[in-house]
Amino acid sequence: QQQVKQSPQSLIVQKGGISIINCAYENTAFDYFPWYQQFPGKGPALLIAIRPDVSEKKEGRFTISFNKSAKQFSLHIMDSQPGDSATYFCAACGFQKLVFGTGTRLLVSP
Amino acid sequence: DGGITQSPKYLFRKEGQNVTLSCEQNLNHDAMYWYRQDPGQGLRLIYYSQIVNDFQKGDIAEGYSVSREKKESFPLTVTSAQKNPTAFYLCASSGTSGTLDTRYFGPGTRLTVL
Numbered sequence: 108q109q110q111v112k113q114s115p116q117s118l119i120v121q122k123g124g125i126s127i128i129n130c131a132y133e134n135t136a137f138d139y140f141p142w143y144q145q146f147p148g149k150g151p152a153l154l155i156a157i158r159p160d161v162s163e164k165k166e167g168r169f170t171i172s173f174n175k176s177a178k179q180f181s182l183h184i185m186d187s188q189p190g191d192s193a194t195y196f197c198a199a200c201g202f203q204k205l206v207f208g209t210g211t212r213l214l215v216s217p
Numbered sequence: 218d219g220g221i222t223q224s225p226k227y228l229f230r231k232e233g234q235n236v237t238l239s240c241e242q243n244l245n246h247d248a249m250y251w252y253r254q255d256p257g258q259g260l261r262l263i264y265y266s267q268i269v270n271d272f273q274k275g276d277i278a279e280g281y282s283v284s285r286e287k288k289e290s291f292p293l294t295v296t297s298a299q300k301n302p303t304a305f306y307l308c309a310s311s312g313t314s315g316t317l318d319t320r321y322f323g324p325g326t327r328l329t330v331l
Contacts, residue, residue: 116257141319150221150307150322151260196259203248203267205320209259 111199113208126184128211130197137199142182145194187215221323228328238293238326240308249291254305303330
């Protein structure tokens with residue numbers, strides 16, 4: 108019940124394309140869903156986050172879509188750029204416990 | 218500059234040796250965490266501390282120890298009892314805004330056992 112399932116494990120997208128990463132959770136006690144971006148050799152950094160009382164949040168080229176009934180949420184990167192190449196982690200937070208997905212390695216080809 | 222510093226960036230250890238990884242934060246956060254990252258396994262919680270002089274085991278605490286004598290510092294010791302210590306270790310701290318928990322990560326320490 109504490110797992111967050113993330114897919115795909117890796118993703119290759121052409122420059123200018125849309126990158127989509129999906130996550131699913133089981134525990135309905137989770138009430139905060141952040142996404143982290145990690146470049147090689149660096150620590151993860153908070154990218155964007157959403158509360159379950161909204162269905163979508165957009166910040167620049169990054170959008171989280173949230174489906175509370177399906178217990179799924181996804182990250183969309185519009186107009187993907189080579190600089191977006193990184194590992195992305197979804198996470199779910201509840202009762203001060205943060206559970207991470209297993210990560211998606213994104214490569215945006217020029 | 219506010220943030221989390223970890224040292225060293227790279228660390229090599231011989232089998233059977235204990236080694237301590239440093240983590241310092243100047244964000245005035247009460248909570249601090251240690252994670253281990255292995256390829257394809259995401260981030261796994263080793264230990265966490267929500268207040269000075271108190272800490273709890275995470276999901277994979279065996280073979281590790283911590284201390285929290287100061288709010289700013291949360292060192293992690295990888296003991297010889299840890300069977301497979303080669304990994305990327307990440308320290309994090311969090312400040313909460315209402316019920317939200319935003320975790321800030323340090324740059325990591327890559328530990329290699331020779």
